[in-house]
Amino acid sequence: MAEKILIVEDEFIVANNLSITLEKAGYKVCGVAGTVEEAREIIKQNKPHLVILDIYLNGELTGIDLAGELSEENIAFVYLSANSNQSILEQAKTTNPYGFMVKPFREKDVIVSLQIAHYLHQQQTEVRRQSYIALEMTMKDAISQDISWEEKFLRIAKTIQPHIPFDFLAIGMKNLEKLPYEGMSFLRLSFNEYQKIGRQELMNITGLKPADLPRFQVPGAEDFVSQIYNGKDFEAICKINPSKKLVAKTFSMGSNLVMYVPIAGKAGFTFSFYSRNTDIYNKKHLGLVKQLEKALAMTFEGIIATAEKSKAQRIHPVPPLPVRMVAAKPEYNGIVGSSHLLLTALDHLTMVAPSETSVLILGESGTGKERFAKCLHDHSLRKNKQIVVVNCAALPSNLIESELFGHEKGAFTGAAERRIGKFEQANGGTIFLDEMGELPLESQAKLLRVLQEKEIERLGGRETLKVDVRIIAATNNNLEKAVAAGKFRLDLYYRLNVFPILLPPLRDRIGDLPILTAHFLKKYSEMAGKPDISIADDAMEDLTAYHWPGNIRELEHIIERHVLLCRGAVIERFTLPNRTEETKAVEDIKRIKSIEENERDYILTVLKKCGGRISGKGGAAELLEVPATTLNSKMKRLGIVRKHAS
Template structure:
C-alpha cells in the first residue's frame, strides 16, 4: 500500500473522482473532508502523509487556513483550484505548498503531482538536516589558536549568511549590563566584509565618547531570539537610539537578535541587520534554537583567545557551500555591482546553481536576466553540456511547439525533414525560455507535462522521448497578475516558481551606477581604441539622479554613445533622455541619500588634499579614519583618484 492521502474537497463529484483515481493507483485514501474542521478530525485520527486540498471551501475557514496547520505539522499538501486572484495566490504561496493542480485535471497529472510532492517533501527534510549538520560541523571548526575573536565572529557570519542573510552583523559580550567586547561587520561584497569597531563607528556617526556610552546604556536587549520588521522595527528604533542611529546611517530596515548564554559567563548578542524589510521570519528563530549550543560553544572558545588591538580592516573569506563541498565559486562574470540587492541575487545564484531545480528569473527589461541565466549554467554541474536559449516572444505562436519539441518528417505541410527541438538539443544541459509570459496558454499545458514527466513528444511522433534538461525561465511580466487574469496557468506558474530570483531595477541599486558606468567606459574604450580614463563627478551625479526606465541596458547604450562622442580622456558631458517622460517625481528638489552625501563629502576632501589618501595632510587624516577604511569606502562608492582632479 502506498502513501495515505486525505482529500479535502467540498464538491462531491470531484472528490469522488479523485478517490477513484488514487485507489486505482494504489494509494490509501483515508477519507474525504468537506470542511476544515472535518479535515482536522481526520488528520488527528488517520495521520495522512499527503493532503489534496481545495483552496475554496464552504464555511469560515479556507484551505489556506488548513495549509498553515499542515505546514506546522510537517504534512505535505497540494492545492486544488479552478482559478485564483492575485491576493489569494499570494496568500496560498506563502504557505509553501508542494504543488498546485488546476481543475479539471487528468489522472496522470494528479499522480505525477503527488509523486513530485512526496519527493520534494522527503528531500526538503533530508536536505535541511544535511545542511544544518554541515553548518554545525563548520561552526565547530572555526576557532584556531592563530586567530582572534573578531575574526571568528566574522567567520560565523560568513558561514551563516546562506541561512540568515544580513547586510550588517554585530557581536557584543555583556557582563552585568556592561559591554565588554563589541565588533561589527558590514557586507561590502559577495564574500567581503568590512570590520567596523567602536572607534570607526564613532567617527562615522560623529558621536562623542560620552554620547555613545549614553546610547549604549539605554539600548534594548532581548532575553530570547526575536526579529523586527516594518512597524515593529520602527518602534524598536524609537526605544533604542543606538539601533536607530545604526539603521539610519546604514539604511537598515529589519533586525534579528540572537542572545547566547555563554558557559564562561555573560550573554553574547549576535545582531543581524538587513536593508530589506522582509528578510527575517519565524523560521530563522527556529533555526537559531537548533544552532544556539554550537554557536555558544564556538564563541566561548573564540573569546578565550587573546583579543587583538582594535582597528578597521577589510576581510575576505571563501566559505564552504552548505553541503560542505570545498569548490570555490569563481564569480559572476558579466554582472557588475556590490549593492545589497545585487548581493542578495548573488546569494540566490550560489545557492541554487549546483542543483537541478527549475529557476524563474523575474525582472524588468534590461535588468540582466540572461546574464543571471548564464551564471546559473556556468556554476552548475551541467556547465560542460549545451546551454540552449529560446526567446518565446520572438517566435510565432504556430512555430513554438515545433521549435521546442521538434517534428517528424511529413508531420504537417512544409515539414520536409525531421527537426530536433530545443529540448532535445539541450539534453544533459540547460534550456533558457526567455519571455515565458508570451507563451500561448494552449502550449503551457504541454510544457507543464514536460516539466513534470521529463519527456517530450515530437509533432507527428509516435512515442515520448525522455529528456534530461534543467529549465530556467525568465520574464518581465507580472506572472501573478497573468494568472489572475487567465493568461497563465496557475499550476505551471507554481511549477516554475520553485526558486524565483527577483532582479532589482537599476533605480533601486543606484550605488552601483558609478561602478557600472566606469565598467562600460573601460569596455567601450578598449573596443573603440579610444583612451578614456574616467567620468567626471558632474556626470556621475547626473547619472545617479536619472530614473533609468531601461535599466542596465539603457546605461550600457548611453555609455557607449558617450565614449564615441567624448573629445578628451574624460567624459565630462552626457545627454540624458527628457526626464519629464521618465521621472514621476514632483518638481521639488530630490533629497540625496546618505551614501550620496557621503560620496560628495569624500570627493570634496580628496580634492582639497589633491588626491592624497595616506600620511600627514592626507584625506584619511582629515576625515579621522584609517586609510584602509577610506579606500574601502571609495571602492564601494565608485570613487577613483581621477574624480578628484
C-alpha cells in the same frame, strides 16, 4: 501511508465533494474546518501533510491569514477560490502557495493540483535540507581552520548570509565570559564586501569615549535567548537594551534576530543579526538558528578547550582605521552593484546554484536574466557540461517542437535530415528557457511532460529518449496574470516556480548607477582604445534623472555609443531617448523619490557646497553633524564617489 489532507472550506457541499474525491483517490481527510480557528485546532491534533484552503471563510480571519501560519509550520497548502481575478491572485501569491484551484473544479483538477503541491513541497524541503547540511559543514570547517578568530567569524558571516539575511552582524559584542576572542561586528557593504566594526571603529563612528563603552556591554536577559525582534518589537527592545539601540540608531536598522550559542561551563555568546527591513525575520529563520545552535556549541567547545590548553594567542588589537574584508564567496562575473535588492537576488543564487532545483528568474527586459542563468549554471554541479540557451519568443510557432525536441528525417516537409533538439543537446547540463511566457499553450503541455517524465520524443520518431536536464526559465511577463487570463498553464507555472529569483529594474537600484556606469565605461573605453575617458558631473546627472525603461542593457548600449562618439577625454552630456528638459521636469515632479535617493541628493548637495571636502573644518561631515567615518560609509552605500562630489 496515505497523505493526510485538511479541508478548510465553509461551504458544506464543496467540502463534502472534496472529501469524497480525495478519499477515492487514496488520500486521508483528517478534518474539515469552516473557520481559521477550527483549522488551527485540527492542525494541532493531526498535523496534515497538506491543506486545501478557501480564501474567504466564516469569521474575521481569511485563508490568507492562515497561510502565513502554515508556511511557518512547513505545511503545504493549495488555495481554493470562487474566482481567479488578478486582485485575488496578487493577495494569494504573497504567501507562496503550492497551487490554486478555481471553483467549480473537476476531480482531475483536484488530483493534479495536489500532485503538483506534493512535488513542490518535496523539492523545496530538499533544497532547505541540502542548504542546511552545506551551511553546517562550511561553518564547522571555518571554525576548525588554523586562522584568526576574526577570519573565522567573517567566514561564518558570509556563509550564513543567504540563509539569514543581514546588513549588520554583531558577534560576541557582550564579552559574556573570557573566551579566546574579542567581540566584533561586520557591516555589509556589497555582495562579498564587509567592513569590520571593532571597538575603535565604533567609537569613531558614534563619537563614544572608551569610558562610555562598558554600559553597552552589559548583557541583558534577551541576550541569552534566541529570538526575533521585528518592527515594533525591535523598537521596544531597543528601549531596554543599550547596544541594540546603538546599532539601530547608528546604522539605521529595523529588525533583529538573536542566536544564542551556549557553551558548556561558560556563559556562551551571541550572534546578533540586524536588517534595515522592519519585518524580514520569521519562524523559519528562528528554526534554522535553533538547528545551528547545538552544532556550533559542540564545535566551539572543542576549539575553546584546545585553545585554553595551548594558551592560544588572542585576536590582535583592532587597527584604528576601518578594515574592509572581502568574503570568499563565489564571484559572479558581470553582475555589478550593491543594491539590497540585487544582493538578495545574489544570495538566492548562491543558495540554489548547487542544487538540481528548477529556477524561475523574473524581471523586466534588460535586467540581466540570461547573465544570472549562466552564473547559476557556472556554480552548479553541471558546470562542466554546456548550458543551452533558448529564446522562446524567437521560435517560429510551427517549429517550436522541432527546435526543442528535435525531429527525424522526413518527419515533415523540409525535414531532409535528423535534427537534435535543444533538450537533447543540453543532456547532462542546463537548458535556459528565456521569455518562457511567450510559449503557446500546446507547447506548454509538451514541456510539462518533459518536466514530469524527464523524457522526450523527436518529431516523427517512435523512440522515447530519457534526458537529464536542469531547467532554468525566465520571463518578463506577469505569469500570475497570464494564468488568470488562461494564457499560461497553472500546473506548468507551479512546476517551474519552485525557486523564483526576482531581478530588480535599474530604476529601483539607482544607487548602483555610478558603479554600473564605471564598469561599462572601463569595458568600452578599453575596447575603443580610449582608456582615459571620464564622465562629467552634468553627464552623470543626465543618467541619474533618466527613467531607464530598457534597464541595464539600455545603459550599456548608451555608454558604448557615447564612448565611440566622444572626441575628447570627457563625456560632457548624454543624449537620451525622448529626454527634453520639459519632459524631464514633468517626470521629476511625478516621480516620488525613495528615502535613499533623497538622502543621496542631500549629501551630494552638501558635498558640492564644501567643494568635495568630507572631513576637517568646513567639511561635509561637520555641516551634517556626523563623524567623517559615518559619512564615508553612507557615501559607499549610496554609490557616491569623490569625483561626483567635487
